[in-house]
Amino acid sequence: MTGVLTLYRTSVGKKVIMALTGFILVGFVVFHMYGNLKMYQGPEVFNAYAAGLRELGYPVFGHEHLLWVARVILLASVVLHIWSATMLTMQSQKNTFANGVSGMKRYGEKKRQTGYAAYTMRFGGIVIFLFIIYHLLHLTFGVVGYGPGEFKHPHGGEFEVYSNVVIGFQNPLISGFYIFTMIFLGFHLYHGVWSMFQTLGLNNAMYTRLLRGLAVLVALAVVIGNISFPIAVMAGIVGPAA
Amino acid sequence: MKLTLKVWRQKNNKTPGEFKTYQADHISPDMSFLEMLDVVNQDLIVKGEEPIAFDHDCREGICGMCSLMINGVAHGPKAAITTCQLHMRSFNDGDTITIEPWRALPFPIIKDLVVDRSSFDRIIQAGGYISVSTGSAPDANTIPVPKPDADKAMDAAACIGCGACVAACPNGSAMLFVAAKAAHLSFLPQGQAERHQRAVNMVMQQDLEGFGNCTNIGECSAVCPKEISMDTIARLNRDLIVASLKGIEPTLQPAEAKAS
Ligand code: HEM
Ligand code: SF4
Ligand code: FES
Numbered sequence: 001m002t003g004v005l006t007l008y009r010t011s012v013g014k015k016v017i018m019a020l021t022g023f024i025l026v027g028f029v030v031f032h033m034y035g036n037l038k039m040y041q042g043p044e045v046f047n048a049y050a051a052g053l054r055e056l057g058y059p060v061f062g063h064e065h066l067l068w069v070a071r072v073i074l075l076a077s078v079v080l081h082i083w084s085a086t087m088l089t090m091q092s093q094k095n096t097f098a099n100g101v102s103g104m105k106r107y108g109e110k111k112r113q114t115g116y117a118a119y120t121m122r123f124g125g126i127v128i129f130l131f132i133i134y135h136l137l138h139l140t141f142g143v144v145g146y147g148p149g150e151f152k153h154p155h156g157g158e159f160e161v162y163s164n165v166v167i168g169f170q171n172p173l174i175s176g177f178y179i180f181t182m183i184f185l186g187f188h189l190y191h192g193v194w195s196m197f198q199t200l201g202l203n204n205a206m207y208t209r210l211l212r213g214l215a216v217l218v219a220l221a222v223v224i225g226n227i228s229f230p231i232a233v234m235a236g237i238v239g240p241a242a
Numbered sequence: 243m244k245l246t247l248k249v250w251r252q253k254n255n256k257t258p259g260e261f262k263t264y265q266a267d268h269i270s271p272d273m274s275f276l277e278m279l280d281v282v283n284q285d286l287i288v289k290g291e292e293p294i295a296f297d298h299d300c301r302e303g304i305c306g307m308c309s310l311m312i313n314g315v316a317h318g319p320k321a322a323i324t325t326c327q328l329h330m331r332s333f334n335d336g337d338t339i340t341i342e343p344w345r346a347l348p349f350p351i352i353k354d355l356v357v358d359r360s361s362f363d364r365i366i367q368a369g370g371y372i373s374v375s376t377g378s379a380p381d382a383n384t385i386p387v388p389k390p391d392a393d394k395a396m397d398a399a400a401c402i403g404c405g406a407c408v409a410a411c412p413n414g415s416a417m418l419f420v421a422a423k424a425a426h427l428s429f430l431p432q433g434q435a436e437r438h439q440r441a442v443n444m445v446m447q448q449d450l451e452g453f454g455n456c457t458n459i460g461e462c463s464a465v466c467p468k469e470i471s472m473d474t475i476a477r478l479n480r481d482l483i484v485a486s487l488k489g490i491e492p493t494l495q496p497a498e499a500k501a502s
Contacts, residue, residue: 004486004487006486006489006491007483007486009446010442010445010446010449010482011415011445011448011449011455011456012417012445012456012478012479012482013482013486014455015455015456015479016479016482016483088455088457089455091449091454091455092412092413092414092415092454092455092457093454094347094452094454095346095347095348095413095414095452095453095454096345096346096347096412096413096414096454118457118458118459118460119412119459121457191458194458195457195458197476198458198472198475198476198479199458199476199479200479200480200483201476201477201478201479201480201481201483202476202480203472203473203476204473204476204477205471205473
């Protein structure tokens with residue numbers, strides 16, 4: 001094996017894999033948030049958006065073709081992202097738990113330089129992973145969070161995602177869970193977006209403030225956008241179709 | 243000044259260590275931290291006890307021998323200095339000070355506060371050099387170096403190999419050290435020929451030694467007595483990516499590759 005395929009061997013290479021897959025996932029969450037804003041334009045527009053996702057690239061691409069390409073890339077990204085994170089965490093913990101001494105935890109371990117976000121990447125990653133599973137079972141498959149008959153699966157090319165979102169988020173517990181996890185997603189993005197550039201060697205003293213700014217922007221946009229949906233439903237701004 | 247010291251005492255790498263408490267009652271604020279320990283050791287010797295072993299050499303902040311986690315911070319509370327340059331006036335009368343060795347798997351404890359940092363030497367042997375033909379020294383200035391590059395190379399070359407970055411890092415990563423040692427060569431024309439091979443070899447050796455992995459947290463740079471910048475890490479990452487695109491394989495000698 002040669003070239004990029006050898007990246008997985010070294011710690012830095014694994015991080016490069018994490019950064020590249022993270023880049024794809026960041027692109028997805030930004031796009032996903034942007035797309036979901038259409039729920040503010042009412043059921044027709046939002047449902048048409050769901051249908052339109054299946055026809056992406058039509059007529060060059062067939063029904064759901066591009067969507068499936070995207071799904072495969074996203075799934076592969078999630079798998080590789082988590083795989084590299086796990087390998088690297090294990091490598092670090094072997095070192096820091098051993099401590100070269102008595103198995104005692106580092107004393108005091110004062111945190112000086114960095115904020116909360118950098119220290120909660122692993123925890124935040126797990127929260128987001130659990131969220132993705134729940135979220136798919138919830139809004140994609142409709143198997144959790146709905147009473148019988150409340151979730152409407154697509155039927156004959158018609159999508160009812162608008163009513164699914166409205167009914168789904170009328171449950172304050174579920175909305176609360178979405179809001180809670182979005183805050184961790186925000187921290188994850190804040191450190192991740194900047195860190196991505198550092199890992200890919202595209203950061204330096206001149207760019208670092210710019211890249212921090214970009215990270216704040218991405219994190220805020222995604223968090224505020226996504227949190228607004230459950231809040232809008234609970235506040236009745238996005239209500240049942242008339 | 244009167245101080246209470248909680249010091250990590252450990253006979254050797256095989257015996258578990260523990261904190262022991264000592265009273266230091268006649269400390270001048272003008273003493274350096276290491277001089278303070280000398281005074282404590284004098285007392286211990288007079289009492290017939292084993293003195294506290296700690297590393298030191300130049301005591302002027304340039305050799306990289308001194309270490310110590312002081313109240314959980316590598317090289318103590320002051321930024322950009324080594325422990326030998328830290329003075330007792332940075333503490334208050336009556337303080338309790340916790341003193342520990344660097345803690346990391348690739349830095350096995352030799353005794354008390356002294357750790358074995360030869361894993362750093364093996365990382366240098368794996369690639370932290372340039373190959374030059376022997377013979378008389380070339381004339382100065384035969385290879386022009388732009389001033390900004392020379393400055394950056396000098397900034398990176400300021401690394402004294404103390405290991406504070408590893409001790410401070412929650413992941414126990416040695417990236418700041420490795421990156422500094424790679425960057426001071428990669429900024430110079432003489433360092434170009436082996437640039438990408440060097441990145442691959444040094445990173446590979448770092449992994450083999452059992453250091454953790456960098457998550458761009460930045461504790462390293464915050465405690466570094468030479469204020470080595472995280473930019474060097476980005477630069478090393480870039481060199482490693484280019485090396486993999488070029489298909490450069492690590493060329494570690496079996497002896498070097500032997501992880502401790
Ligand atoms: C509160 C904010 C969010 C809302 C309202 C929301 C809403 C939705 C809806 C309605 C669907 C189904 C779309 C369809 O079937 O056409 C969906 C799918 C999905 N969402 Fe979200 N989402 C949110 C946040 C997120 C986040 C933060 C992530 C990832 C980290 C995420 C990942 C996914 C994935 C992977 C799918 C499946 C895409 C596919 O069909 O392949 N979502 N989301
Ligand atoms: S990078 Fe700084 S902290 Fe790390 S070994 Fe070099 S001088 Fe010490
Ligand atoms: S003893 Fe030389 S740097 Fe501190």
